[in-house]
Amino acid sequence: MFGINGPEFFLLLIIGILVIGPKRLPEYTQKLANLVKEVRRMASGARDQIKEEVGIDIDEVDWKKYDPRQYDPRRIIKEALLDDDAKPVSPGAPAAVAAVSGAAAVAASGTGDTSPSERVVQRLSAGDVAPFDSEAT
Template sequence: MFFGLTIEKVLVIAVIAAFLIGPERLPKYAQFLAQFTKRARDFLRDAKTRMKDEMGPEFDEADWRRLDPRQYDPRRIIREALLDDPPVATVRAAGVAAAVTTAAAAPVRYDAASGEPPPFDSEAT
């Protein structure tokens, strides 16, 4: 659940709250909670509808699961980074590496028309 709360913890909190509120005020608070939940659900539904209207058909076609932060797996990212091709090295006749091509030595230019996003540098921000 949210914020590390499990069903058991929520039930314990609800029982303690019921004892603290008391039987005479409990129906009023339960009604308030139901109204708040209904208003929140309506607000979220209206916000989603407005967002679809403003963003157009691209909103439905977006791959929202790919953007979900719960899909972030640092082990997978490191594994993919390690399996990338190593930098190309030019070797002299004697067998000593003369130069290693790196991103700093040869900057890569990205064309906006290709649709490929430029790489993200987490250290630059």
């Protein structure tokens, strides 16, 4: 607590008793006791207010889950790179991707007989200039 060890605390206590004096010592100890009681009352009031407003009990929260030290970017990237690519990001992702690529292929070819797994690439002829948008960043 505050980087004070036992002998230093004892020395500060003796100096405090000498500075305050024996006549005012009971008054100051009562004030200290009242201060500690008030701080405890405020802490329990804050705990009750959080429980009432948020709806969870602070003792039930798994604080280790919210510890920022567990988020090592190197570990997260390594796990993402070594992760199996066969599993989809979301349950509907492969069908949605196939439907979008199939719709793009149909729109690009102009016919409706292109399968969704087939990809159509439009190429410029030899003398054509690639489109350029001067307002794009």
